[in-house]
Structure formats: structure tokens, C-alpha cells
Amino acid sequence: xxxxxxxxxxxxxxxxxxxxxxxxxxxxxxxxxxxxxxxxxxxxxxxxxxxxxxxxxxxxxxxxxxxxxxxxxxxxxxxxxxxxxxxxxxxxxxxxxxxxxxxxxxxxxxxxxxxxxxxxxxxxxxxxxxxxxxxxxxxxxxxxxxxxxxxxxxxxxxxxxxxxxxxxxxxxxxxxxxxxxx
Numbered sequence: 001x002x003x004x005x006x007x008x009x010x011x012x013x014x015x016x017x018x019x020x021x022x023x024x025x026x027x028x029x030x031x032x033x034x035x036x037x038x039x040x041x042x043x044x045x046x047x048x049x050x051x052x053x054x055x056x057x058x059x060x061x062x063x064x065x066x067x068x069x070x071x072x073x074x075x076x077x078x079x080x081x082x083x084x085x086x087x088x089x090x091x092x093x094x095x096x097x098x099x100x101x102x103x104x105x106x107x108x109x110x111x112x113x114x115x116x117x118x119x120x121x122x123x124x125x126x127x128x129x130x131x132x133x134x135x136x137x138x139x140x141x142x143x144x145x146x147x148x149x150x151x152x153x154x155x156x157x158x159x160x161x162x163x164x165x166x167x168x169x170x171x172x173x174x175x176x177x178x179x180x181x182x
Contacts, residue, residue, distance in 0.1 A: 076175065077126055080167035081119055084160065088117065098122070104138055114138040115151075117160070126168045133157045 081100055089103040098121035104114035116136040123130040135156055140146040 074175075075124055076168040076171035077121065077124060077130060077164065079171055080164045081121075081131075083167050084163045085117060085119075112140050112142075114140075119160075119164075126165060126172060128161055128165060131161050131164060133160050135160075 075095075078095065085100070085102060088105045090100065091103045092099065092101040094100075100117075100119040102117045104116050106114045114137070116138070118134040118136075120132040120134075121130065122132060135151040135153070136148055137151045138146050138148045
């Protein structure tokens with residue numbers, strides 16, 4: 001009885017292994033006459049042939065999309081912003097969210113007034129409409145009763161924006177020069 005069980009067990013293993021090896025048309029007989037020699041070897045070619053024969057699904061150009069994500073060190077607009085506001089302490093820097101928020105900055109000449117900048121990046125392109133700059137002003141009377149208000153001074157915002165754009169253009173030119181040298 002035990003020999004019969006061993007024989008059945010081994011037979012089942014051999015049958016399952018054979019089914020596994022030969023079920024997909026592979027195995028040692030695939031390249032012999034009658035085998036599937038017309039099947040391309042590369043994965044992309046097989047997928048393309050299957051789609052042409054209607055044996056699969058196509059995801060159209062989903063795999064061919066190109067990302068516009070850049071690292072912060074390769075984005076001249078981002079680097080220029082830091083160069084322009086390098087004198088201010090930073091609170092939040094979020095490259096993936098496209099935002100820089102500074103801490104309150106007080107100049108030695110204006111002890112009762114502080115400024116805070118928020119710079120939002122709307123695009124990676126070096127253009128004036130790629131940046132949204134918000135300036136807040138905090139005015140305190142002898143350290144108490146502070147009033148915080150958003151400054152709607154287009155002149156200050158425009159000065160910061162133009163300084164960033166000029167610096168970004170210079171950095172982009174420098175990057176192109178470095179690539180030409182390499």
C-alpha cells in the first residue's frame with residue numbers, strides 16, 4: 001500500500017511539472033518544427049504583437065508620458081528665489097508643493113515693523129506670472145499690540161518678482177554654458 005502511495009505521489013508531481021512547463025508553449029520543444037517560433041522573444045515585441053492580434057489591452061500613451069518634475073537644484077527659478085531672499089530666515093520650504101514662506105524679518109532701521117514673504121511657484125518657466133508673491137507686515141507698538149496685515153503694494157511685490165526673474169535668467173544661462181563645456 002505504501003509503494004502504491006509513493007508511486008501515485010510521484011506520478012502526480014511529474015504530471016503537474018509537465019503541465020507547468022509545457023502549458024505556455026515553452027519548454028524544449030518550442031523551437032522545433034511545430035513549436036511557437038513566431039513568438040517574439042522580447043517582452044515589448046510580444047506585447048505589441050498580442051495587441052495587434054487583439055489578445056490584450058492597450059493603455060495607449062500612458063507609459064509614454066514624460067514628467068516635468070525637476071529637482072530643486074536644477075530649477076533656476078527656485079534657486080534664484082533663495083538667492084534673492086537669502087537674508088531672511090525661512091519657516092517653510094516645500095519644493096513639491098511649490099512654496100517658500102519666510103519668518104518675520106525686522107531690519108535694524110525699523111524695529112517696530114517686520115515683513116514676511118510667501119512665494120508660490122505656479123510654473124517652472126522663467127516668467128513673471130510663474131510666481132505669486134504675498135507680503136505681510138507686522139507693526140508692533142513697544143512689543144505689544146501687534147497688527148498683521150497683508151501689504152497690497154504692487155511695487156514691493158514687483159521688485160521681488162523682477163529680482164527673482166533676473167537672477168533665474170542668469171542662472172539658466174550659466175547652466176547652459178556649463179552643459180556646453182561638458
